Amino acid sequence: MTTEKTKSKNPVPNRERIKMPRQHMPEQPPLIRAQHFTEVNLGYSAELARQEAIRCLECAKPTCVTDCPVGVKVKDFVQLIVEGKYMEAAAKIREDNVLPAITGRVCPQEDHCEAGCLLKKKGESLGIGYLERFVADYEQQHFDVKSIVKAPPTGKKVAIVGSGPSGLTAAGDLVQKGHSVHVFEALHEVGGVLVYGIPEFRLPKKIIRQQVDYMRSMGVEFETDVVVGRTITIDELFEEEGYDAVFIGTGAGLPQFMGIPGEHLNGVYSANEFLTRINLMHAYEFPSYDEPMVDFRGKDVAVIGGGNTALDAIRSALRLGARKAYILYRRSEAEMPARIEEVKHAKEEGIEFQVLAAPIEFLSDGKGWLAGARCLKMQLGEPDASGRRRPVPIEGSEYDVPLSVAVMAIGTSANPIVQSTTPGLNTNKRGYIEADATTQKTSRKGVFAGGDIVTGAATVILAMGAGRRAAKAIDEYLTTGQW
Amino acid sequence: MFKILHAEFLAPGIKRFVIEAPRIARKQKPGQFVIVRIYEEGERIPLTIENSDPQQGTISIVVQSIGKTTHLLNALGTGDHIMDVVGPLGKPSEIEKFGTVVVMGGGVGTAMAYPTAAALKQAGNRIISIVGARNQELVILEREMRAVSDVLMITTDDGSYADKGFVTDKLRQLIQNGVPIDLVLAIGPIPMMKAVADMTRGEHIRTLVSLNPIMIDGTGMCGGCRVLVDGKSQFACVDGPDFDAHQVDFAVLVQRNAMYREAEKRSMDEYRQGLEAKPLETREPEAAQASADAATRPCAQEAKL
Numbered sequence: 001m002t003t004e005k006t007k008s009k010n011p012v013p014n015r016e017r018i019k020m021p022r023q024h025m026p027e028q029p030p031l032i033r034a035q036h037f038t039e040v041n042l043g044y045s046a047e048l049a050r051q052e053a054i055r056c057l058e059c060a061k062p063t064c065v066t067d068c069p070v071g072v073k074v075k076d077f078v079q080l081i082v083e084g085k086y087m088e089a090a091a092k093i094r095e096d097n098v099l100p101a102i103t104g105r106v107c108p109q110e111d112h113c114e115a116g117c118l119l120k121k122k123g124e125s126l127g128i129g130y131l132e133r134f135v136a137d138y139e140q141q142h143f144d145v146k147s148i149v150k151a152p153p154t155g156k157k158v159a160i161v162g163s164g165p166s167g168l169t170a171a172g173d174l175v176q177k178g179h180s181v182h183v184f185e186a187l188h189e190v191g192g193v194l195v196y197g198i199p200e201f202r203l204p205k206k207i208i209r210q211q212v213d214y215m216r217s218m219g220v221e222f223e224t225d226v227v228v229g230r231t232i233t234i235d236e237l238f239e240e241e242g243y244d245a246v247f248i249g250t251g252a253g254l255p256q257f258m259g260i261p262g263e264h265l266n267g268v269y270s271a272n273e274f275l276t277r278i279n280l281m282h283a284y285e286f287p288s289y290d291e292p293m294v295d296f297r298g299k300d301v302a303v304i305g306g307g308n309t310a311l312d313a314i315r316s317a318l319r320l321g322a323r324k325a326y327i328l329y330r331r332s333e334a335e336m337p338a339r340i341e342e343v344k345h346a347k348e349e350g351i352e353f354q355v356l357a358a359p360i361e362f363l364s365d366g367k368g369w370l371a372g373a374r375c376l377k378m379q380l381g382e383p384d385a386s387g388r389r390r391p392v393p394i395e396g397s398e399y400d401v402p403l404s405v406a407v408m409a410i411g412t413s414a415n416p417i418v419q420s421t422t423p424g425l426n427t428n429k430r431g432y433i434e435a436d437a438t439t440q441k442t443s444r445k446g447v448f449a450g451g452d453i454v455t456g457a458a459t460v461i462l463a464m465g466a467g468r469r470a471a472k473a474i475d476e477y478l479t480t481g482q483w
Numbered sequence: 484m485f486k487i488l489h490a491e492f493l494a495p496g497i498k499r500f501v502i503e504a505p506r507i508a509r510k511q512k513p514g515q516f517v518i519v520r521i522y523e524e525g526e527r528i529p530l531t532i533e534n535s536d537p538q539q540g541t542i543s544i545v546v547q548s549i550g551k552t553t554h555l556l557n558a559l560g561t562g563d564h565i566m567d568v569v570g571p572l573g574k575p576s577e578i579e580k581f582g583t584v585v586v587m588g589g590g591v592g593t594a595m596a597y598p599t600a601a602a603l604k605q606a607g608n609r610i611i612s613i614v615g616a617r618n619q620e621l622v623i624l625e626r627e628m629r630a631v632s633d634v635l636m637i638t639t640d641d642g643s644y645a646d647k648g649f650v651t652d653k654l655r656q657l658i659q660n661g662v663p664i665d666l667v668l669a670i671g672p673i674p675m676m677k678a679v680a681d682m683t684r685g686e687h688i689r690t691l692v693s694l695n696p697i698m699i700d701g702t703g704m705c706g707g708c709r710v711l712v713d714g715k716s717q718f719a720c721v722d723g724p725d726f727d728a729h730q731v732d733f734a735v736l737v738q739r740n741a742m743y744r745e746a747e748k749r750s751m752d753e754y755r756q757g758l759e760a761k762p763l764e765t766r767e768p769e770a771a772q773a774s775a776d777a778a779t780r781p782c783a784q785e786a787k788l
Contacts, residue, residue, distance in 0.1 A: 186702050188520055188527075188567040196704075225569040227702055231506045255706040257716055264711050264735045266742045273705035281526065281699065287753060290526040290551060291699075292746030368738035415703050417721070 022124040023052040030348035037200040049134040053081035063116030069465030090139035098172030104133025151178035156478040159243040164192025166249035166451030169467030184226040196280040229417035252452035253415025262362025267370035271409035297321035305409030306336035330358040330391040439473035484564040496548040505540030513598035514576030518701040520567040531595035545594030551750040572701040582665035589671020596670040601631040619644030680728035690728035711735040
């Protein structure tokens with residue numbers, strides 16, 4: 001623990017701090033924001049940030065630090081906010097997290113840093129995510145490229161496969177250590193799931209570009225339009241392009257379908273396609289952008305699933321003019337994996353939650369287009385392998401929901417492109433790459449892997465944690481030569 | 484950015500580009516494709532690689548002007564750049580010694596059939612090629628196809644060149660004449676591929692088709708290119724693009740490819756209106772020249788005999 005025992009600069013006594021309410025995040029009014037794609041949360045002002053930071057109880061054993069997958073020194077950076085030292089606070093976060101403006105927006109803080117916050121026991125936890133976002137945005141406005149400090153060049157070359165959260169994190173950490181870092185991206189824009197998966201209203205593209213530009217100014221090189229496994233193989237990266245180590249962070253991959261009748265109907269999408277059209281391809285700006293989208297205006301849309309992806313998709317549909325926008329989820333709201341804030345935002349915007357419901361068939365209008373979904377009602381049974389209560393169909397409970405568009409957000413399976421073209425790279429029975437939980441080492445010497453391609457679909461911050469562990473292990477490997 | 488080293492019209496509205504893409508050129512195998520995006524606001528479209536030269540670090544693609552993106556692409560010329568070219572994508576075509584292979588190319592599909600025909604020839608197969616086009620002007624790659632075929636047959640819908648009729652007429656003749664066929668590869672418009680599949684199904688002749696559904700990323704991530712094969716969803720970008728023609732549900736392919744017809748029409752109309760306001764001077768004369776070339780090609784006379 002690097003937290004130093006220094007005298008608190010906090011002007012408010014602890015017993016008073018407990019009574020202070022959590023500062024609300026300013027946000028666009030629901031009915032206005034549901035009309036367009038601009039960001040919902042507006043961010044703390046310096047005044048609000050300081051008010052919120054003052055609430056921190058400065059615990060001797062801060063769980064906010066130990067519960068963070070990348071180990072951000074939360075207590076320290078919050079104290080720097082109290083002192084008004086915002087750039088120092090940003091630098092403190094950057095010691096452990098190279099993407100603070102992104103995690104400040106999309107991280108499920110309630111599961112990590114805010115989960116064990118002492119203030120939560122008395123009321124509401126400290127707004128750590130909001131504070132992180134404030135500091136990151138402040139840094140962006142006041143950033144000076146000359147302030148970047150990194151180690152002298154080591155002469156070692158590292159290839160990063162995939163520019164999503166795990167790859168970007170590994171790249172940022174490794175470049176700071178003085179290694180030469182080259183990131184390969186299959187799509188035409190850098191950012192992976194941050195770009196194609198998360199909508200503008202939750203994570204503006206501008207923010208991702210700023211974070212990527214920051215990494216460029218640190219010396220990270222990016223190359224788009226390279227599908228590793230197809231355009232070049234892992235072996236060729238070592239043998240022909242002279243890389244000393246490779247990190248694979250190719251993400252979750254293939255969308256799953258339900259395998260029910262009518263899935264091929266026009267108007268039935270995977271969440272990946274639906275969100276990629278909107279986010280990466282800007283289909284919501286058609287015809288200024290060429291990528292088309294089904295016309296949602298006046299239509300009824302449902303998304304099947306209960307995760308963040310499902311909520312991103314249905315809130316996008318609403319913004320594209322959907323008349324009714326449903327979430328169809330087979331368990332109850334308590335089991336939904338989505339962030340609490342997203343569920344709250346979605347409800348405020350008018351998304352209707354039909355829980356304990358699962359489609360069993362997509363119905364056709366007779367002309368090849370979706371007309372509705374036939375659903376079964378469910379009840380909760382015994383807990384399953386995930387520890388959540390298993391949904392059990394209620395016999396004879398079929399009902400039809402009229403729909404023009406249905407989006408399946410029910411998970412993904414491993415994309416095999418890298419694994420199938422890399423001899424000796426071990427995978428588990430579901431096709432994900434096997435990697436050591438501490439070092440992210442794979443079965444191939446010099447090859448590390450992390451993020452969704454190892455764990456299956458998870459969160460941005462967990463992928464970043466893997467990228468961080470990999471960077472540490474890669475640095476050790478390159479320094480010592482020991483595998 | 485990917486530089487166009489050479490561009491020429493093969494026929495009116497059909498253009499061949501030689502593009503500098505060393506990494507793709509080195510890896511490309513017959514049957515694979517690239518995804519292309521021309522400019523920042525552009526869509527991503529899949530295009531089959533016609534040929535590649537690993538030494539020169541180039542690939543070639545053949546593009547037919549159909550919608551806005553292909554019209555814009557075909558307005559580019561030698562020295563211009565394409566913003567994004569990514570590949571090679573998809574499974575390579577199966578290349579082995581089958582025996583006698585009938586390679587059928589309909590329209591611009593001939594350009595996609597060509598690399599596979601060449602590789603199959605190289606693998607020791609007897610190649611009977613059937614190339615079809617609407618009219619004489621649109622017959623492409625005749626010389627190239629002849630060079631890799633033991634027999635080359637050409638049909639035009641209107642009889643303006645070679646034999647009047649469809650490629651399936653020639654296939655029917657081959658079957659009726661008892662020519663032993665081990666494999667049929669058909670690449671072209673969906674109705675043509677479906678007709679071929681219907682014809683060979685009863686004869687139990689193994690038939691492959693290369694499908695070209697709507698696609699975005701081309702790496703399996705989006706699932707937009709799913710096709711119904713043997714009653715199951717398959718992704719053309721990673722499971723294909725070649726599939727067993729007898730298992731493909733062509734009706735679903737037609738239906739899904741029509742999903743954005745209205746939007747595509749709107750894009751095209753707006754593009755046309757823009758052109759009328761500001762004509763692209765280089766387009767028309769070049770296209771006219773290509774059609775003149777087609778009429779005077781040396782092979783044209785020979786094949787008529």
